[in-house]
Amino acid sequence: MDTEPVASCQGHEAAQLGSVWALRKHAARHFCFTYYRDMGVCVAQGLTMREVMLGFLAKEGEPISRARQFPLHGADVGRGFMNLSNVVGSHVPEAVGWALAAKLRREPTVTAVYLGDGAASQGDVHESMNFASVHNLAVLFMVENNGYAISVPLHKQMAIDRVAERAAAYGMPGVTVDGTDVAAAYAATAQAVLRAARGGGPSLVEFDVERYLPHTSDDDDSTYRNREEVEEGKKRDPLAKLQERLLAEGVLTPERDAELRKAARREVDEATDAAEAAPYPSAADVLDHLYAADGR
Numbered sequence: 001m002d003t004e005p006v007a008s009c010q011g012h013e014a015a016q017l018g019s020v021w022a023l024r025k026h027a028a029r030h031f032c033f034t035y036y037r038d039m040g041v042c043v044a045q046g047l048t049m050r051e052v053m054l055g056f057l058a059k060e061g062e063p064i065s066r067a068r069q070f071p072l073h074g075a076d077v078g079r080g081f082m083n084l085s086n087v088v089g090s091h092v093p094e095a096v097g098w099a100l101a102a103k104l105r106r107e108p109t110v111t112a113v114y115l116g117d118g119a120a121s122q123g124d125v126h127e128s129m130n131f132a133s134v135h136n137l138a139v140l141f142m143v144e145n146n147g148y149a150i151s152v153p154l155h156k157q158m159a160i161d162r163v164a165e166r167a168a169a170y171g172m173p174g175v176t177v178d179g180t181d182v183a184a185a186y187a188a189t190a191q192a193v194l195r196a197a198r199g200g201g202p203s204l205v206e207f208d209v210e211r212y213l214p215h216t217s218d219d220d221d222s223t224y225r226n227r228e229e230v231e232e233g234k235k236r237d238p239l240a241k242l243q244e245r246l247l248a249e250g251v252l253t254p255e256r257d258a259e260l261r262k263a264a265r266r267e268v269d270e271a272t273d274a275a276e277a278a279p280y281p282s283a284a285d286v287l288d289h290l291y292a293a294d295g296r
């Protein structure tokens with residue numbers, strides 16, 4: 001079976017879901033600029049399991065790039081998310097442009113742009129944060145810090161401990177929260193959304209997360225990471241932590257938990273079967289849904 005390289009969001013789930021829930025609850029309107037690891041954001045915005053699997057297998061019917069792109073790349077303006085490029089950090093100025101357009105049109109949109117710790121060191125990102133702050137834009141910089149840019153550990157990417165430390169120099173608030181705790185991710189995002197929505201400008205929210213799998217399905221992380229480190233990180237598994245908390249607070253019973261897991265597994269299995277059975281895009285229309293070289 002041919003597959004596209006998949007960048008797993010395992011370890012990032014709470015940051016992605018908690019933050020989108022806060023946007024949904026507290027912004028009159030919102031739009032997310034995502035990157036390749038943001039399956040949780042896309043799903044929270046309405047992408048279905050079947051559509052995700054069609055993307056992973058590059059099959060006909062994939063809605064956001066018509067299977068022309070790396071998984072989770074493309075745009076769904078109706079459902080409020082966009083990720084046009086795999087060039088790290090290049091979507092950050094686009095998001096700031098989206099926020100500027102919203103301001104000029106007097107639309108109450110809060111734009112959230114998600115990026116990794118490695119992306120945070122790109123020149124585009126520094127310029128975007130500066131511009132957003134100067135123009136007081138309603139944009140949130142959501143940094144999913146998993147400590148690696150492929151094989152490069154954080155201390156080789158930047159000489160400070162936290163990306164959020166940079167926020168003060170741009171003139172915006174910056175916080176670091178436990179991105180494996182969905183409630184912490186929700187609360188920090190809600191504060192930033194409310195600030196942006198009342199004209200307070202941009203914020204930087206850094207989510208301290210884990211990356212449980214190799215960079216993508218094409219990567220072998222055993223060449224640069226020891227197993228103990230990964231196992232240690234699994235003690236913070238966002239899903240296990242949420243399950244434990246909901247059970248402890250009596251919001252979830254073991255029976256309901258088992259039902260939900262079974263239903264989720266069934267949904268993913270059905271989506272996988274459907275995507276496997278779907279045809280590949282036809283060669284006849286390979287040039288459709290692309291920009292033409294003459295600018296059309």
Ligand SMILES: Cc1ncc(C[n+]2csc(CCOP(=O)(O)OP(=O)(O)O)c2C)c(N)n1
Nearest residue numbers: 037086087088116117118119146148149150
């Ligand atoms: C401009 C640019 N440089 C390098 C790459 C290769 N590359 C792809 S993903 C990546 C790591 C990005 O790491 P980070 O932003 O921390 O995100 P993570 O994958 O850890 O979630 C790199 C270097 C690229 N796609 N674009």
Ligand SMILES: [Mg+2]
Nearest residue numbers: 116117148149
């Ligand atoms: Mg990273």
